[in-house]
Amino acid sequence: MADVALTIRDNLNQTYADVYTSEALAALSALAPFNQRIKAAMADRLHRRAERRRLNQRIAFLDPQRFIPHTQIRVQDARDGNFDGALIPPDLQRQWIQGTGPATKPNAPVENSIRNVAYALLSGADGWMFDGEDALGQITTMSLDNQRNLKLAIHRDPLFLKVAEQVAGEMNTWARGFLGRETITDWQAQLDFTTKIFRARGLHLDDRHIRDAEGVAMAASIVDLTLYVTNNYRALQQAGSSVVLYLPKIQTAGEAALWNQMLTALEQHLGLAEGTIKVYVLVEQLEATYQLMEIRAALSPHFVGFNTGRWDYINSVSDALAWDDSFINPNIEAITMTYGYMRHYEDRVRRAVNTPDRNGNYALWQGGMEPNIPVGSTEGVAASMAKAVAGAEREQREGASGKWVAHWKMVHIVRPVWEKVGEANQLGRQFPPLTYTQADADGLIQLEPAPRDIRGARNLLSVALQYGNAFGQGMQAAALKPADFFGNDDILYLMEDMATGEIRLSILWEWLHKEARLTEADPATGVQAGDVFTESLYRRLLEEEYDKLLQASGKDVFDSSKTTTLPIARAIADTYILSGVKPPWFIDLLNINLNNGDLAEAKRRISLYMETLNQEGKRITENLDFRPAGRVV
Structure with missing residues (x-):
């Protein structure tokens, strides 16, 4: 691809020269032609949404004889596992607990905001998804602060190490009081324990700081993918770590294929072997649940697993059925992972990851988010922590290889659920094969009686x-x-x-x-x-x-x-x-x-x-x- 001129606002290319490096800018320019393709894909989304409303039409499974857009893979071949999936790298084989959160804070100097990264990497989580999307504020230059802090931490900058040593002491103080023991014995060694993962913004969002040669806002997904990988892949590889991303808000296998082409284009630009970048996909959209195997196939050889988040998925079901007056959700508290359509959604995900590809490879299932924080009265914390552990135990029983927590204090409360079992993961656990019947489609929008008050x-x-x-x-x-x-x-x-x-x-x-x-x-x-x-x-x-x-x-x-x-x-x-x-x-x-x-x-x-x-x-x-x-x- 030829280089494309970019416009960066307010001299940020100078203020953030450590993020907008010459190498990163060259990579952004190389991927800029994808911007119009992403805009076209988002127009297609709105068109499908409008047509469902106009025709009172529900989402359906794909025609098995069709080809997945942007690929040479037939839908039926994807469903049958007739594709070459990725091998799970060593540092993703065991991901009992992944924490989530941004690498920066609003309106804070670097030495203060980078504490977020220190807490994450010292938490004892098997992986930490540093968020560029739903949990990252976007005022002023927060998206760039996020990238800067990650680069400083991954490259072991002296400032980060100074902060990490201070944070380790504070975390041990909390752990002695709450858990009755310290959780960090060697803070420098602990920094190597947690796999670094980055969640790029979805295809539906634009970056606030860059426009392409046509003056069109650059898709945030291009910017996040390119800046994170380009600035950090060497340091990650030198440390023996994988380059791992979470991809959010994918609605169709065609969109997954577009992501796959961007990943491959970046790898080619940087001289990396195809499949170097590994990705989890957050199953956050109802339409995606009708195309799980197709999404897996479209992202090969980058794809390693699915994640079952709760909140975005509920919203997507509501949105897809906005035209249907008979579909009305109950109180939000009632829509747990065992409720109606959520139960069917989770079941399809676990069956999809445990369908082997043509080489016998399976994919990971990372369970959903634990939003509780152990701060409150003694009784309140005890009740909430018991609920959190019970939720983790349910997911482990159902086949998840791990789950998410939203706060570092939850890691050592929930991680023991998988630690006691002792298995690195549940790859290849036997479940019934996926089917594509009308009953399956109906289950994905099934309501059950629950309070609405x-x-x-x-x-x-x-x-x-x-x-x-x-x-x-x-x-x-x-x-x-x-x-x-x-x-x-x-x-x-x-x-x-x-x-x-x-x-x-x-x-x-x-x-x-x-x-x-x-x-x-x-x-x-x-x-x-x-x-x-x-x-x-x-x-x-x-x-x-x-x-x-x-x-x-x-x-x-x-x-x-x-x-x-x-x-x-x-x-x-x-x-x-x-x-x-x-x-x-x-x-x-x-x-x-x-x-x-x-x-x-x-x-x-x-x-x-x-x-x-x-x-x-x-x-x-x-x-x-x-x-x-x-x-x-």
């Missing part, structure tokens, strides 16, 4: 508003709980990220626009069992929950946010929930308001987005504060 609606609203506010403050991962439980240490905060904010708005949108009937009476509002969730009821709850946040202490809601990002979060949530056409992504409305604290300007941008979506069928995904010369938005 005012308490649930309040929780949905409160956390969604708080999440939008946290996002605007640069914290895409935040410890949150409903406002009614502020000050109650028996109810623990949960680590919430972009997906958990979005699903709450999705469910409220369903309840309102599909006229959901509530299952429980509520004396405070006068609601009776069987009453419809109306717009007037929604507006009342919004006012009440918003007022609780305004009255909250600075511990739960920053005082400075109450006149800046919190009102904007309310405007976004209100627009989303009241919109007749369900917006495709909550994050779009949040992203176009990053670094903006003016409510009037936010409302202008929100209106612009909704008008563009409704009139032109297009999303606004670019950074509105970084415009090519002469362009007015």
Whole structure:
């Protein structure tokens, strides 16, 4: 591919010359032609979504005689395992616990923000997914700070080592008090224990700092993939570590094949053997669950495993069935991994990874997220930790080779579940082969009776508003709980990220626009069992929950946010929930308001987005504060 000119805003190529190295810029230029292909793939997504709404059409399995787009692989061959999968490298053979979180903090100097990396690599997790997506704030230059901190840590910069030594002492102090023992004996050796993994942003997001030669915002997936791999592959290989990525939000095998072509193009550009870069795929989209083997095949020889996250997946089911008035989710708390469509989703994933390829190779299944944090009252922590361990035990029994935790303090609480079993993984565990019947398709959208009540609606609203506010403050991962439980240490905060904010708005949108009937009476509002969730009821709850946040202490809601990002979060949530056409992504409305604290300007941008979506069928995904010369938005 020929080099392509790029535009980087505000002289960031000089401020972040250690990230935008000449080698990285050359690689970005080489991969820039993929930008238009990604934009076309995202237009196809919106078209499929609109057609499902127009035709009242459910997602279906692919025609087995078709070829997977961008490949020479027939769908039936993929389902039969007739492809060459990847071997699992040694440092991914045992991944009992993977932690997740960003490598930086908002508005923090390097010596402070890089502590995130130290906590991760000293946690005792088998792997740590440093997040460039749902949990990474995007205000100012956080995406670049994330890349810088990872490079400093992977290259063992003296600053990082100084911070790591300090953090190790603090972690041992906590461990002695909570676990009754230290968890780190040799902090320098401990840094080598955890496999470094990076989650790039999905195909649906644009980078905020780079535009291509046509002035089009560069797909964030290209930027994240290229900067991380180019800046770190040598140091990782010299340390005997694999180059590993998590790929999020893939909806189809065709999109997986596009990712595969980008991975191969980068490997060729850097002179790496094909398959050097290994990838897990987060199964976060309903459509992907109909194409699991096809996605595996399309990503060969890079693919090593699937992950079953909860929150994004729930949202994707809600979104895919937005047109279906009979599909209405219950309270979010009821939608566990054993609930209806979630149970079927998990089962298909474990059957897919345990289908052998033509060489007898299997793939890994990494279980879902544990959002609890052991901070609260003695009783509250004990109850939450017991729940966390029970959830891990269930996943281990079901066949997962490990799971995720959202906080380093959870590693030594949950990891013993797999440690006691002692098996490195569950590759090749026997499950029934995948089938592709109408009953299978129906199971993937199966609802079951569960509560739908005012308490649930309040929780949905409160956390969604708080999440939008946290996002605007640069914290895409935040410890949150409903406002009614502020000050109650028996109810623990949960680590919430972009997906958990979005699903709450999705469910409220369903309840309102599909006229959901509530299952429980509520004396405070006068609601009776069987009453419809109306717009007037929604507006009342919004006012009440918003007022609780305004009255909250600075511990739960920053005082400075109450006149800046919190009102904007309310405007976004209100627009989303009241919109007749369900917006495709909550994050779009949040992203176009990053670094903006003016409510009037936010409302202008929100209106612009909704008008563009409704009139032109297009999303606004670019950074509105970084415009090519002469362009007015």
